[in-house]
Amino acid sequence: MSTRDSLDAAIDKAVKHYSSLFVLPSFKKALLFLALLCVTGGLFSTVTLFPSFKGVIYGLALGFSIFLVDLFADYVTSRLILKRDPVYDLRRTMGLSLFSWLFWFLFVFIGVALALAFGDLRLWAKLCLLGFSAIIILRLIVFNSTTFASNKKILVSSLLQPFLCLAPFLFLWSVEYNLPIGLWLFLAYSPIIGLISSFIFTSALNSVGKKSLGVPSLSLFKAFLLNWIAGLTAPFEGFLEKLGREQDVEISILKFAASKPEAIIVVPSVHPGPFKNVGSSLLSSMLKEALEKEFDCTACVPHGLLGHEVDLTSQRQNQKVIKEVVAAANFSASETKASPLVKVSDGTATAYCQIFGKSAFLS
Incomplete structure (x- = not known):
């Protein structure tokens, strides 16, 4: 397969499946799933x-608390x-919070299993x-990857939900045992570790595009999201303008007219893409x-034999x-003669040709 065919196939495949990206449930379903989780x-x-009535009370209080806080x-x-x-609408x-909780509860359940196995609630x-x-x-990685908001807003959005949702856990733990000083130190330096880790990861991703x-x-990904979600073309096209190159574009025009134009066929050497x-x-x-x-006539603009390498x-x-x-x-139509329409087929592909004056129209 040629490089051009490979490029066309890759872009067509991406366009075919782009609408399946980031599929989320409806608001009501997301709310229900979040509450159940x-x-x-x-x-x-x-x-x-705590296999007792006290455990049920603790569990319901914890579950509803983290849901409402979230x-x-x-x-x-x-x-x-x-x-x-x-x-980021609601x-x-x-x-994002629903996915975060799926990830967070995985650690919680592992901690429950270890606490039962070793008899230590601190686990x-x-x-x-x-x-x-x-x-x-x-959350730092997701927000950094999907929004053009300022770094300050990204930081606050990333930290707000985890810290608020941790409060019910802290209250429950404080009821059962004294919280050690190490826990508060962990809360202090965990955002710093998160910032450093997310910065390293996103920098590695950005370096791939830069190279x-x-x-x-x-x-580039953020600009794509803005187009996919909000229909905004300027951010993504700004990158295309930087990456593109200028070249002359050939336009073929076939005009049918008597006293006034009746029909116009235009075949530009431009591909209708990318998506x-x-x-x-x-x-x-x-x-x-x-x-x-x-x-004030009928116009037709058929697809030329071109690929994505000539997208505007x-x-x-x-x-x-x-x-x-x-x-x-x-311009005024000057030719008065046309040949019969000729059709040729080899069983796989079919071609038509008709000559108008000195111009041949192939399809």
């Missing part, structure tokens, strides 16, 4: 360690801290704190609309092409 997780962990943290994050961010913020607390530290790193394309990987509304993806329909408006980079380039095509189409 928090309540059942809190209840299971405490009842397992809901408050998600609301503050989406509606106040990241209120202007097009990615549903997506809650989806439950230690594993819970280890999970707390892990989701700080997780291959000259732009940070995560910045969605980015670059020249909508150029065919935009050209058709502009020509029909200008000449931005809406600005689209307007350049449209302006030139409309101007070039303002």
Whole structure:
């Protein structure tokens, strides 16, 4: 397979599956899943360690507490801290918290198992704190990778939910035994460790993009997210403008007219891509609309035999092409003869050809 075919196949495959990225449940389902996870997780962990009526009370109190606290943290994050961010509405913020809890409860349950095995409740607390530290790193990486918010807002959004949700655990532990000074020291330096770890990870990711394309990987990914979620083209097209190169574009125009234009066929040497509304993806329909408006006729813009290597980079380039095509189409049709339509097929592919004057139209 040639490099061009390989590139086209890779981009087409990515476009085919891009809509399946970051699939999240609806708001109501996310809320229900979060409530079930928090309540059942809190209840299971405490009842397992305290198999009594007291354990049930502890478990229900812990489960409902972390659910309500998490809901408050998600609301503050989406509606106040990241209120202007097009990615993090309440549903997506809650989806991140839901995933965080799945990860956190894994550590909690391991701690419960170790506490039962060794008869030491402190192991439950230690594993819970280890999970707390892990989701700080997780949230820092996710927010750094998916939002253009300031570093301050990213930091607050990353730390708010874990610290608030840790409070019910701390209260429960303080009821059963005295909290050691080491725990408070851990709470102090865990955000620092999280910051350093996430910085190392995101820097490694960005270096890949810088080496291959000259732009940070995560910045490119954020721009893609803004287009996919909010339909914004400018951020992603800004990168395409930097990565693209200028070249002449050939436009073939076939015009049918009598006293006035009846139909126009335009075949630009531009590929409608790369995806969605980015670059020249909508150029065919935009050209058709502009020509029909200008000449009051039927316009057709078929797909040329081209690949993604000739995608336009931005809406600005689209307007350049449209302006030139409309101007070039303002000519008088001079040929009066046309050949019969010829069809050729080998069983796999079919080709049509018709000659208009000195021009051949192949399809």
